[in-house]
Amino acid sequence: EVQLVQSGAEVKKPGESLKISCKGSGYSFSTYWIGWVRQMPGKGLEWMGIIYSGDSDTRYSPSFQGQVTISADKSISTAYLQWGSLKASDTAMYYCARLNSGSSSGMDVWGQGTTVTVSS
Amino acid sequence: SYELTQPPSVSVSPGQTARITCSGDALPKQYAHWYQQKPGQAPVLVIYKDTKRPSGIPERFSGSNSGATATLTLSGVQAEDEADYFCQSADSSGTSVFGGGTKLTVL
Numbered sequence: 557e558v559q560l561v562q563s564g565a566e567v568k569k570p571g572e573s574l575k576i577s578c579k580g581s582g583y584s585f586s587t588y589w590i591g592w593v594r595q596m597p598g599k600g601l602e603w604m605g606i607i608y609s610g611d612s613d614t615r616y617s618p619s620f621q622g623q624v625t626i627s628a629d630k631s632i633s634t635a636y637l638q639w640g641s642l643k644a645s646d647t648a649m650y651y652c653a654r655l656n657s658g659s660s661s662g663m664d665v666w667g668q669g670t671t672v673t674v675s676s
Numbered sequence: 677s678y679e680l681t682q683p684p685s686v687s688v689s690p691g692q693t694a695r696i697t698c699s700g701d702a703l704p705k706q707y708a709h710w711y712q713q714k715p716g717q718a719p720v721l722v723i724y725k726d727t728k729r730p731s732g733i734p735e736r737f738s739g740s741n742s743g744a745t746a747t748l749t750l751s752g753v754q755a756e757d758e759a760d761y762f763c764q765s766a767d768s769s770g771t772s773v774f775g776g777g778t779k780l781t782v783l
Contacts (some may be wrong), residue, residue: 661709
């Protein structure tokens with residue numbers, strides 16, 4: 557079964573750092589792009605960026621460039637999303653998803669989501 | 677920055693046809709993809725590359741892309757189709773965006 561399993565919910569304070577993960581299984585992880593999507597409470601989906609773990613090619617939405625870092629370790633089929641200094645406005649659900657063909661394609665497999673809460 | 681525009685809401689009676697539009701300047705050159713999201717759940721891809729339906733998605737879901745507008749059509753809407761729907765497409769820089777989402781209400 558093709559699946560993406562994300563790390564668990566996080567509660568952090570403003571200014572703290574955080575790295576969440578997304579582990580793929582059931583397919584050749586390094587031959588597909590993985591994307592990250594933010595959904596703030598009660599709001600829509602926001603495309604954050606994508607990574608191709610085969611060669612670490614990474615692309616960011618202008619809205620998230622410089623705010624987060626996307627990385628991957630193809631040896632363990634895992635992608636990451638990290639923050640150097642969290643803000644309250646980073647409170648959201650974060651999804652990872654597999655792009656089904658190419659960097660502009662649709663996302664056909666989704667993780668269960670990771671809730672990030674940033675509060676003092 | 678690039679934007680995709682969707683109507684905030686669409687309402688339809690059971691058995692009728694619902695059409696949800698997505699407008700964007702780059703759509704004549706880029707594919708549109710569509711997602712369904714129900715409360716508390718991750719999104720599900722229902723249409724990709726304008727017209728293709730992933731396995732397991734009912735035939736009542738279809739898509740089109742003409743000019744600067746992509747359209748998701750649900751024929752014979754059922755109560756279980758009530759959800760939020762989002763379009764997604766790329767811009768000329770190679771990054772993608774989502775539309776603001778459309779809440780489909782089945783009356």
